[in-house]
Amino acid sequence: MKHSILHTVLVTTAFLLPPQFSRAEVVDSSAHGFTVRSSVTVNTSSQELGALGAMTIAFAEKDSKTEVTMTYAVGGYMKQGLGFVAGTVDYVLEMQLSRYRAHADNLKQ
Numbered sequence: 084m085k086h087s088i089l090h091t092v093l094v095t096t097a098f099l100l101p102p103q104f105s106r107a108e109v110v111d112s113s114a115h116g117f118t119v120r121s122s123v124t125v126n127t128s129s130q131e132l133g134a135l136g137a138m139t140i141a142f143a144e145k146d147s148k149t150e151v152t153m154t155y156a157v158g159g160y161m162k163q164g165l166g167f168v169a170g171t172v173d174y175v176l177e178m179q180l181s182r183y184r185a186h187a188d189n190l191k192q
Contacts, residue, residue: 134159149187153180 111118136157143150155176157165 131162132160134161134165151180151183 108120109117110120134157136155139154141152141154143152153176155172157172159165161167
């Protein structure tokens with residue numbers, strides 16, 4: 084199954100977009116990629132956290148369908164240990180992937 088690069092970028096971006104209540108801005112753009120920054124203000128105390136994450140999204144044909152695999156690797160420091168937030172991060176990524184699936188399924192109709 085072949086997809087155009089533009090279609091893949093648009094669909095991938097659609098599921099990575101933050102909820103409507105946050106602001107996003109394109110902070111860098113070139114022929115080889117782009118950077119989008121999004122931020123929200125939350126009502127909580129400050130956290131001692133230094134982390135870096137790398138997300139990989141792979142598309143592969145499987146049984147005449149497209150299998151999407153998202154991997155997110157995080158490293159860094161958090162006073163309680165980064166494992167403390169792993170379940171929450173997993174939940175958020177699962178919700179994003181579910182929204183992507185719903186969006187992609189609606190494109191076929």
